Amino acid sequence: MSENPTETQGSIKLSTKSVNLYYGNHHALGDITFDIPSCAITAIIGPSGCGKSTLLRLFNRMNDLIPSVTVTGDVFLNDVPIYGKDMDVVSLRQKIGMVFQKPNVFPMSIYENVAIGPKHHGIRSKRELMEIAERCLKQASLWDEVKDMLSKPGLGLALGQQQRLCIARALAVEPEVLLMDESCSALDPQSTMKIEDLMQELAKKYTIIIVTHNMEQAARVSHMSAFMMIDENKIGRLHEYSDTHQMFINPKDKLTEDYITGRFG
Amino acid sequence: MKLKENISKYIFLTLAFSSISALALITVFIIINGVPIIAEVGIINFIFGMSWAPSHGEYGIFPMIIGSVTVTLGAAVLGVPIGVCCAIFLTEFAPPTLSKLFRPAIQLLAGIPSVVYGFWGLLFIVPFIRNFFGGPGLSILAGSVILAIMVLPTVISITEVSILALPKQYREGALALGMTHWQTIRSVILPSAKSGIVAAVILGIGRAIGETMAVIMVLGNAVAVPESILDPVRTLTTNIGIEMGYASGTHRQALFATGIVLFIIIMVLNATAQYITRKKK
Numbered sequence: 001m002s003e004n005p006t007e008t009q010g011s012i013k014l015s016t017k018s019v020n021l022y023y024g025n026h027h028a029l030g031d032i033t034f035d036i037p038s039c040a041i042t043a044i045i046g047p048s049g050c051g052k053s054t055l056l057r058l059f060n061r062m063n064d065l066i067p068s069v070t071v072t073g074d075v076f077l078n079d080v081p082i083y084g085k086d087m088d089v090v091s092l093r094q095k096i097g098m099v100f101q102k103p104n105v106f107p108m109s110i111y112e113n114v115a116i117g118p119k120h121h122g123i124r125s126k127r128e129l130m131e132i133a134e135r136c137l138k139q140a141s142l143w144d145e146v147k148d149m150l151s152k153p154g155l156g157l158a159l160g161q162q163q164r165l166c167i168a169r170a171l172a173v174e175p176e177v178l179l180m181d182e183s184c185s186a187l188d189p190q191s192t193m194k195i196e197d198l199m200q201e202l203a204k205k206y207t208i209i210i211v212t213h214n215m216e217q218a219a220r221v222s223h224m225s226a227f228m229m230i231d232e233n234k235i236g237r238l239h240e241y242s243d244t245h246q247m248f249i250n251p252k253d254k255l256t257e258d259y260i261t262g263r264f265g
Numbered sequence: 266m267k268l269k270e271n272i273s274k275y276i277f278l279t280l281a282f283s284s285i286s287a288l289a290l291i292t293v294f295i296i297i298n299g300v301p302i303i304a305e306v307g308i309i310n311f312i313f314g315m316s317w318a319p320s321h322g323e324y325g326i327f328p329m330i331i332g333s334v335t336v337t338l339g340a341a342v343l344g345v346p347i348g349v350c351c352a353i354f355l356t357e358f359a360p361p362t363l364s365k366l367f368r369p370a371i372q373l374l375a376g377i378p379s380v381v382y383g384f385w386g387l388l389f390i391v392p393f394i395r396n397f398f399g400g401p402g403l404s405i406l407a408g409s410v411i412l413a414i415m416v417l418p419t420v421i422s423i424t425e426v427s428i429l430a431l432p433k434q435y436r437e438g439a440l441a442l443g444m445t446h447w448q449t450i451r452s453v454i455l456p457s458a459k460s461g462i463v464a465a466v467i468l469g470i471g472r473a474i475g476e477t478m479a480v481i482m483v484l485g486n487a488v489a490v491p492e493s494i495l496d497p498v499r500t501l502t503t504n505i506g507i508e509m510g511y512a513s514g515t516h517r518q519a520l521f522a523t524g525i526v527l528f529i530i531i532m533v534l535n536a537t538a539q540y541i542t543r544k545k546k
């Protein structure tokens with residue numbers, strides 16, 4: 001098992017400084033500044049369309065795929081600006097993995113799904129790849145269910161298993177950060193429970209950022225919570241960012257309280 | 266209202282039925298005309314016979330089968346990589362304005378009459394081959410080049426459609442793993458679109474093997490098993506095209522029998538393509 005050298009509980013893993021993001025003319029994120037602690041789970045919550053996914057995709061530069069996007073301000077990973085000129089996006093994405101809303105297992109075998117990342121990052125030895133696959137499937141608590149069918153197509157698994165396969169796939173490139181955009185929303189309560197347990201386990205080693213519409217989930221699993229809201233100009237703002245306990249017991253203002261108690265959103 | 270619906274229903278039914286029966290009639294006609302001669306010569310002698318001499322009553326189509334297979338294979342070897350690469354370029358790299366220009370141009374390529382391709386091949390490809398590679402110029406190579414160009418629209422558009430039909434989550438998933446664009450294409454996009462690409466290739470081959478006019482003009486049409494790709498050959502289609510005008514009696518039947526063989530080959534190819542694309546779903 002590889003320990004990330006920079007991981008010490010409580011240090012700052014990612015931070016944003018006055019980030020603005022535009023889709024063409026549409027100002028989607030306005031002046032976002034916050035720090036994300038390492039080895040913890042940070043939840044991004046807020047009503048639909050407030051820019052949670054946009055904010056999450058900022059960290060692994062997935063927004064780059066949309067030609068109309070422009071970003072101002074700075075985002076730092078371990079104090080290195082990731083929107084800097086000499087940033088290599090490919091290696092950034094190896095450090096910051098992502099699990100999507102719907103499981104996006106590739107149409108290939110279970111083993112190949114997990115091995116595809118490390119294989120492309122230079123690991124050639126079959127034995128080594130097999131070890132990685134086993135370790136990551138175990139980490140994603142999927143190993144016992146699939147160990148006898150590694151060469152079967154990944155798409156044959158149940159949805160909850162597919163999502164854990166996607167987690168294993170992301171872990172296989174040894175990221176430091178894991179981004180999860182509503183990764184449980186397509187799953188049944190049991191699979192959701194499994195993945196929540198998994199997140200807690202992984203948070204000992206990885207920095208995890210989740211987007212969720214499920215307030216109970218945010219309260220259950222996250223250490224920090226970021227509540228986003230669109231302002232009167234439809235710009236997504238970070239309305240409150242604090243310790244999850246604090247936010248759920250003693251929200252900063254009425255707006256936050258109304259949202260987390262489910263009075264709107 | 267009811268009556269009107271009923272009438273239109275029967276009109277459509279009649280039209281649909283007549284097109285299907287036309288197809289059935291053609292099939293039956295070909296079989297009735299072709300089967301007796303196969304029975305007379307013997308199926309083995311017909312398919313594997315080396316000599317085609319209607320005036321002596323010798324009907325062996327093996328040289329033509331070799332002709333069709335070599336020309337078509339040549340077209341596939343030249344056309345498929347170009348077509349698949351074109352489709353990858355259009356879906357993955359081309360700026361939208363360029364692909365908007367490209368797509369109708371490729372469709373136009375499909376609309377050019379085959380005789381124009383043949384004429385063009387005769388004027389440019391054949392002399393080019395004669396001057397640079399030797400031989401008569403009229404050759405397998407010339408036919409393959411022309412057919413490769415002719416199958417491009419089929420290969421490009423079907424490959425393109427099957428790549429575009431992939432969920433965008435595959436691409437995002439691969440990029441999010443830190444794979445480069447090229448690695449994503451090679452290891453995720455292309456394998457995922459594999460069945461569509463294979464279908465594109467098979468349909469392209471089906472089109473190539475059935476093409477007649479363009480290849481009549483550039484193949485040289487000699488009935489002999491070729492020794493190199495610079496030799497002239499005759500294909501199953503050109504055999505029918507060339508001799509149909511004056512053939513009669515058993516000779517005419519033998520041409521229909523050639524048609525049966527062609528018919529079966531193309532049916533098998535199409536069925537394979539359909540099977541592959543359907544298995545995906």
Ligand SMILES: Nc1ncnc2c1ncn2[C@@H]1O[C@H](COP(=O)(O)OP(=O)(O)OP(=O)(O)O)[C@@H](O)[C@H]1O
Pocket residue numbers: 023026028047048049050051052053054055066236
């Ligand atoms: N590709 C895009 N092009 C243009 N505008 C976009 C694009 N993606 C998102 N937006 C806009 O940016 C804003 C924020 O979208 P985003 O997807 O980040 O919201 P979200 O909080 O994740 O919503 P949800 O909870 O529904 O997932 C929305 O107004 C949306 O319309």
Ligand SMILES: [Mg+2]
Pocket residue numbers: 052053054181
């Ligand atoms: Mg979202």
